[in-house]
Amino acid sequence: TKLSLSNLASLPATVARPRYGRENLKAGILHFGVGNFHRAHQAVYLDDLFNLGLGHDWALVGAGVFEGEKAGREKLARQDWLTTVVEQDEGHMSARVTGAMIDFLTPGNAAAIIEKLADPGIKIVSLTITEGGYFIDPASGRFDPTHPDIVADAKDVAAPRTVFGIILAGLVRRRADGIVPFTVMSCDNIPHNGRVTADGVVGLARLVDEDLAAWVRDTVAFPNAMVDRITPATSERERKILADDFGVEDAWPVFCEPFRQWVLEDRFTDGRPPLEKVGVQFVPDVSPYEQMKIRILNGGHAAIAYPAGLMDIHFVHEAMAEPLVRGFLEKVEREEIIPTVPPVPDTSLQDYYQLIEKRFSNPKIGDTVRRLCLDGSNRQPKFIIPTIADRLKAGKDAAGLALESALWCRYCFGTTDSGAVIEPNDPNWDRMQATSAKAKDDPSAWLAMEDIYGEVGRSASFAAAFAKALDALWKDGARATLTRYLAG
Ligand code: NAD
Numbered sequence: 001t002k003l004s005l006s007n008l009a010s011l012p013a014t015v016a017r018p019r020y021g022r023e024n025l026k027a028g029i030l031h032f033g034v035g036n037f038h039r040a041h042q043a044v045y046l047d048d049l050f051n052l053g054l055g056h057d058w059a060l061v062g063a064g065v066f067e068g069e070k071a072g073r074e075k076l077a078r079q080d081w082l083t084t085v086v087e088q089d090e091g092h093m094s095a096r097v098t099g100a101m102i103d104f105l106t107p108g109n110a111a112a113i114i115e116k117l118a119d120p121g122i123k124i125v126s127l128t129i130t131e132g133g134y135f136i137d138p139a140s141g142r143f144d145p146t147h148p149d150i151v152a153d154a155k156d157v158a159a160p161r162t163v164f165g166i167i168l169a170g171l172v173r174r175r176a177d178g179i180v181p182f183t184v185m186s187c188d189n190i191p192h193n194g195r196v197t198a199d200g201v202v203g204l205a206r207l208v209d210e211d212l213a214a215w216v217r218d219t220v221a222f223p224n225a226m227v228d229r230i231t232p233a234t235s236e237r238e239r240k241i242l243a244d245d246f247g248v249e250d251a252w253p254v255f256c257e258p259f260r261q262w263v264l265e266d267r268f269t270d271g272r273p274p275l276e277k278v279g280v281q282f283v284p285d286v287s288p289y290e291q292m293k294i295r296i297l298n299g300g301h302a303a304i305a306y307p308a309g310l311m312d313i314h315f316v317h318e319a320m321a322e323p324l325v326r327g328f329l330e331k332v333e334r335e336e337i338i339p340t341v342p343p344v345p346d347t348s349l350q351d352y353y354q355l356i357e358k359r360f361s362n363p364k365i366g367d368t369v370r371r372l373c374l375d376g377s378n379r380q381p382k383f384i385i386p387t388i389a390d391r392l393k394a395g396k397d398a399a400g401l402a403l404e405s406a407l408w409c410r411y412c413f414g415t416t417d418s419g420a421v422i423e424p425n426d427p428n429w430d431r432m433q434a435t436s437a438k439a440k441d442d443p444s445a446w447l448a449m450e451d452i453y454g455e456v457g458r459s460a461s462f463a464a465a466f467a468k469a470l471d472a473l474w475k476d477g478a479r480a481t482l483t484r485y486l487a488g
Contacts, residue, residue: 003250005080008097012247015084016096020050022080025059025102027121028273030113030182032163033128034062034072034104039083040231040256042126042187046100048278055273058124061116062104065163069107075251076104084242084253088364092258095246110159110166117170118177123270125170126185127197129163132378132427133188134196137451141191141381143199145207154207164200168208171201171216183221183268189298190382191290194224194265223265226290228297230359231256232367257365259355263289288344296349297356298383299337303329304360305372306407310417310478313369320361324482329357331486332400340390370425376408377428381452388456402465403485409446409466410473412436417477440474443467 001007008017029046031038042060049055062073062081076083081101087094105112116122127133137144144150153165160166171181184201186193201220205213231254238255242248264275266282276282283289307328308319319325338349384404391398412432414422426432439446443466447457456462472481 001247001249003079003082003084003097003248005082008082011097014095015246015248016094018047018051018097018099020053020056020099022099022102024056025050025099026057027061027102027116027119028055028058029124029126030061030063030116030122031101031126031128032063032065033130033133034064034069034076034101035128036233036254036256037227037229037231038126038128038187039098039101040085040254041227041229041260041262042128043083043098043100044085044260045262045275045278045280046273047096047098049273049275050100052277054277057121058273060101061122062101063113063116063166064107065110065161065166067108072252073104073107076101079251082250084246084248084250086238086242086246086253086255087258088255089258089362090364093245093364095242095248097248110161110169113166114169114173117167117182118173118179120174120179122182123180124183124185124268124272125167126187127163128187130375130378131188131190131382132375133163134190134200135162135164136190136196136381140454141196143196143203145203150204150207154204157208162204164204167201168204168212168216171220172212175212175215180270181216181220182270183223183272185223185225185264187225187227187262189227189294191294191386192224192287193290194222194286198222219269221267221269223267224286224290225265226261226263226286226293228262228293229256229260230362230365230367232365232371235366237366255365257359257362259359261293283345288342292341292344292347292349292352294383295337295341295387296333296353298379299387300329300333300353300356300360301372302376302379302383302408303332303404305369306376306404306411307478307482308369309373309411309422310407310473312416312418312420315363316367316369316372317361317363319369320357324479324486326357327486328400328403328482329360332404336391336396336398336400337387339396340387373411374425375427376412377426377432377452380405380408381454385453385456388462389454392456392459392462397465398462399465399469399488400485402462403469403481405446406443406466406469406473407478409436409439409443409470410478413440417479439470443470446470
């Protein structure tokens, strides 16, 4: 059955569907970045809430800044913005149609998005625009107001092109109209994502008008959040499983693990959906949770990604079945990552790590090594390099993380150990590839990427460990290098 509102009733009985009338929903949240994660996470929590008969004026309106998002929008438009979410692990597979999104504005049409942002019904603007979407200077971890796209938006406030420019224009409209500003809620994997988002909007406003910047700082809320659910990209494989096993034809379904978590700070300008009813944890300070998640889970993903990539391993669960990759993950987590993570209320870091090993090993969700290898230039500075920095500051060694960095560097050369070509897999691929080629003879070239490594790149002891690891990877390959590391 083709997915659509009118076909909901005729879907196979095994597929759960909204228990609320879509016609009763009202838009309350505008979301930038309608990708897979958003549809597996926030949209599912809202769907749960609506199913309880609660919060029906918090429906989602999609938005995006790139023309490239039109294709996804078209797919969703043809199925009345419905998405099938399939949860899978070894013992379990279930499918549900979610209906929390009721509209999706034309991507790239800033004027229409700003108009919607001026609507008092929109009380929250949420974001999953990837780690690279925030214009952060990795060395300082702060917003980079000199980025050309930001400078352009500051010059032409009426016709912005970045998410931050559009949000600011929406806030300016609300201020002029005397409407309470909306809350800006980031759901990206970035340490202190709320603060980083505030830095972006306030930083851009400062280029325009100090008074406006002060107003944004004082009146807009930017809660921090920790978000978690492993959600791979959708391929033909997923569409086919859904059609074969559940009889649903969905042009853009989402597959994910059963696990999900959302820890959120309770700071909103104009109310929020009662998400605590559907499992969201509200806490005064998200930082311990996000440190744990970003370092142990996202850092762990990075640790398995590059060795597996160099060994031509396709799926993440296959990487976890390779003793060298699993062993590397286990050792680097135990010796170097977990010891840098401060305690988290009511949580054992050991248990948290055990659960992650299990989640990474889930053979059903079809997460790919290539997805984990993506965008190292934006991810390493958030997931790995701060851990290294903490260790060096404490006078501790970071041999395992130096090897992780070397594996990433070696991967960016663009070939695996077998000689297979790695297609570009980073928004800054050309630069990464050229720097990796240079680093083959002169490892210091890699660490000299100041915007990525910052002070870590200036540590002599780290440079020595990195050079040794990279040299071993080139001479002996990933297998032999990991074998030696694990024996040490
Ligand atoms: P995706 O590629 O499916 O979606 C990303 C969306 O962001 C797309 O709509 C894209 O057009 C948009 N985007 C990219 N760069 C942008 C920019 N500079 N400005 C504005 N929009 C931009 O990816 P996804 O799997 O949905 O993941 C998105 C983000 O969600 C991740 O980067 C991460 O921060 C967070 N997240 C993902 C997962 C996961 O397992 N997929 C888990 C936790 C958190």
